[in-house]
Amino acid sequence: MDASGVRGDKVRIQVFDTTLRDGEQSPGASLDEMEKLEVAKALEALGVDVIEAGFPVASPGELKAVQEICRQVRRPVICALARANPVDIEHAGEALKGASVSRIHIFLATSEIHMRYKLRKTPQEVLEIAREAVALARRHAHQVEFSAEDATRSDWDFLCRVFEAAIRAGATVINIPDTVGYTTPAEYAELFRYVAAHTEGIERVVLSAHCHDDLGLAVANSLAAIEAGARQVEGTINGIGERAGNAALEEIVMALEVREDRYPYGTGVVTEQLYRTSRLVSRLTGIPVQPNKAIVGENAFAHEAGIHQDGILKHRSTYEIMVPERVGQTSTRLVLGKHSGRHALRQRLAELGYELTPELLEATYRRFLEVADRKKHVTDRDLVALVEEQQAATAPERFALEYFHVDDGNTSVATATVRVRIAGVEAPVQEAACGDGPVDALLRAIERATGVRAELESYHLQAVTSGKDAMGEVTVRVRDDGRVHVGRAVSTDVLEASARAYVQALNRMVHAAGERAPADEPASTAAAGARG
Numbered sequence: 001m002d003a004s005g006v007r008g009d010k011v012r013i014q015v016f017d018t019t020l021r022d023g024e025q026s027p028g029a030s031l032d033e034m035e036k037l038e039v040a041k042a043l044e045a046l047g048v049d050v051i052e053a054g055f056p057v058a059s060p061g062e063l064k065a066v067q068e069i070c071r072q073v074r075r076p077v078i079c080a081l082a083r084a085n086p087v088d089i090e091h092a093g094e095a096l097k098g099a100s101v102s103r104i105h106i107f108l109a110t111s112e113i114h115m116r117y118k119l120r121k122t123p124q125e126v127l128e129i130a131r132e133a134v135a136l137a138r139r140h141a142h143q144v145e146f147s148a149e150d151a152t153r154s155d156w157d158f159l160c161r162v163f164e165a166a167i168r169a170g171a172t173v174i175n176i177p178d179t180v181g182y183t184t185p186a187e188y189a190e191l192f193r194y195v196a197a198h199t200e201g202i203e204r205v206v207l208s209a210h211c212h213d214d215l216g217l218a219v220a221n222s223l224a225a226i227e228a229g230a231r232q233v234e235g236t237i238n239g240i241g242e243r244a245g246n247a248a249l250e251e252i253v254m255a256l257e258v259r260e261d262r263y264p265y266g267t268g269v270v271t272e273q274l275y276r277t278s279r280l281v282s283r284l285t286g287i288p289v290q291p292n293k294a295i296v297g298e299n300a301f302a303h304e305a306g307i308h309q310d311g312i313l314k315h316r317s318t319y320e321i322m323v324p325e326r327v328g329q330t331s332t333r334l335v336l337g338k339h340s341g342r343h344a345l346r347q348r349l350a351e352l353g354y355e356l357t358p359e360l361l362e363a364t365y366r367r368f369l370e371v372a373d374r375k376k377h378v379t380d381r382d383l384v385a386l387v388e389e390q391q392a393a394t395a396p397e398r399f400a401l402e403y404f405h406v407d408d409g410n411t412s413v414a415t416a417t418v419r420v421r422i423a424g425v426e427a428p429v430q431e432a433a434c435g436d437g438p439v440d441a442l443l444r445a446i447e448r449a450t451g452v453r454a455e456l457e458s459y460h461l462q463a464v465t466s467g468k469d470a471m472g473e474v475t476v477r478v479r480d481d482g483r484v485h486v487g488r489a490v491s492t493d494v495l496e497a498s499a500r501a502y503v504q505a506l507n508r509m510v511h512a513a514g515e516r517a518p519a520d521e522p523a524s525t526a527a528a529g530a531r532g
């Protein structure tokens with residue numbers, strides 16, 4: 001193990017975080033001095049090696065923020081960006097004065113497109129400017145990093161000549177940026193090998209990779225560069241940055257860790273801090289993290305599919321290649337939805353304190369699927385309501401609601417039609433009724449279909465959860481022969497919950513009456529007030 005905890009058989013990769021510079025170039029992401037400081041402290045706790053704290057010439061506030069970070073964040077190298085000109089370099093030097101280890105990062109474009117149209121300089125002029133800028137920066141900081149902007153669209157031999165000039169002038173790190181996210185893993189790896197083989201003095205510096213995600217290849221390209229000799233990797237938290245963003249550091253770090261069989265490289269990153277840092281950056285920049293984002297997304301360790309949930313419950317590694325705790329996420333989440341199976345439902349109910357018999361689990365699962373078809377997320381409170389509904393339905397089902405339809409409006413009389421299956425009766429019974437509102441019409445239609453009239457003592461409706469798709473829980477109490485019978489049901493449709501609850505109460509009522517009735521008197525007539 002080295003001082004940062006990397007195993008001796010692994011090659012140490014320096015992690016260069018540019019969330020506060022390239023990341024802050026994301027449209028709308030700008031941070032004030034205090035926010036930058038907060039992120040820098042989190043990055044220090046995360047264990048990155050270099051923090052690119054800003055571009056001091058950009059504004060007085062930016063310069064001050066870099067100064068403050070230098071004062072308060074002591075372990076990592078603090079880096080500041082500068083164009084290849086004396087003003088930028090002097091601003092960077094000024095900002096970095098208090099750093100325990102300072103680095104000026106000089107960048108200068110080397111591609112034909114950039115040199116001709118943006119800089120309006122010849123290759124020879126660019127080479128000279130690079131040399132002078134690095135030499136000047138050397139006088140203002142402990143370390144100098146030189147980046148050939150748009151390197152991946154540059155002539156490779158010219159690139160090597162510029163790097164040689166920068167190294168001779170004192171550069172300690174040579175960065176080969178894929179500024180516009182144009183390269184591919186194989187090509188980028190080849191470029192690193194080419195530069196390493198054709199640049200005099202390259203062995204004296206650290207080679208660095210800096211990738212953008214315009215083609216979604218930033219992390220793959222960074223890993224390819226590491227395999228081809230890069231010993232510093234640059235990126236941002238959550239992959240934020242100019243246009244499609246930079247390489248997401250959390251993804252690179254975890255790829256190296258999870259696939260150590262393929263990548264014998266280690267970093268000093270305290271991976272347990274990744275999620276916390278991601279949340280902080282997202283909150284302060286106002287850039288949300290997509291739920292399916294690798295490593296730090298809310299769904300990165302969530303499973304909804306029943307087959308996956310079953311696998312996870314039997315052995316976590318069936319569907320998880322790393323444990324969430326390793327990246328600071330709290331735990332694996334089994335999300336209950338319409339793709340879930342009985343194993344996950346039983347597990348969640350057990351966690352909620354419900355041990356169900358196989359029959360009750362089956363009945364609850366059937367109802368759960370009906371609800372999940374209508375609701376995106378079935379919450380714990382929904383589940384409890386469903387179980388309690390099933391537990392309440394202990395009486396044998398004499399009546400089963402097959403169908404209902406309600407017509408209502410503020411200028412029409414509410415009318416309900418129901419179809420009820422009655423145990424022992426071959427054809428289902430269909431009836432309709434009008435009422436004083438949709439619930440009244442519905443309960444009247446049920447009374448007609450079942451032939452049972454009950455004295456409704458109370459009807460209570462409440463929302464189980466909040467939101468437009470909240471489940472409504474209906475509890476009805478009916479009185480018969482001095483005894484009260486309760487029916488309870490839940491549904492995202494309150495009319496359905498009302499009908500189911502009422503049918504349940506009637507089932508209990510006729511069941512109780514049947515138990516009291518003489519053997520030759522049918523149960524339904526013992527409780528029945530009227531039929532038809």
Ligand SMILES: CC(=O)SCCNC(=O)CCNC(=O)[C@H](O)C(C)(C)COP(=O)(O)OP(=O)(O)OC[C@H]1O[C@@H](n2cnc3c(N)ncnc32)[C@H](O)[C@@H]1OP(=O)(O)O
Binds near residue numbers: 083107108
């Ligand atoms: C690939 C990257 O991420 S590079 C970093 C990009 N980040 C930023 O630009 C954010 C901060 N930028 C800023 O605040 C401003 O652009 C400043 C303060 C740096 C410069 O502002 P201005 O002086 O008004 O110049 P402006 O941004 O309009 O144009 C850039 C100038 O820098 C020149 N330039 C660009 N890159 C370099 C370089 N590496 N070295 C020297 N000059 C450069 C351009 O050719 C142009 O020069 P010109 O005015 O002679 O045509």
Ligand SMILES: CC(C)C(=O)C(=O)O
Binds near residue numbers: 022081
């Ligand atoms: C400043 C340089 C390294 C940069 O951000 C880029 O080229 O993408």
Ligand SMILES: [Mg+2]
Binds near residue numbers: 022177179210212
């Ligand atoms: Mg960049």
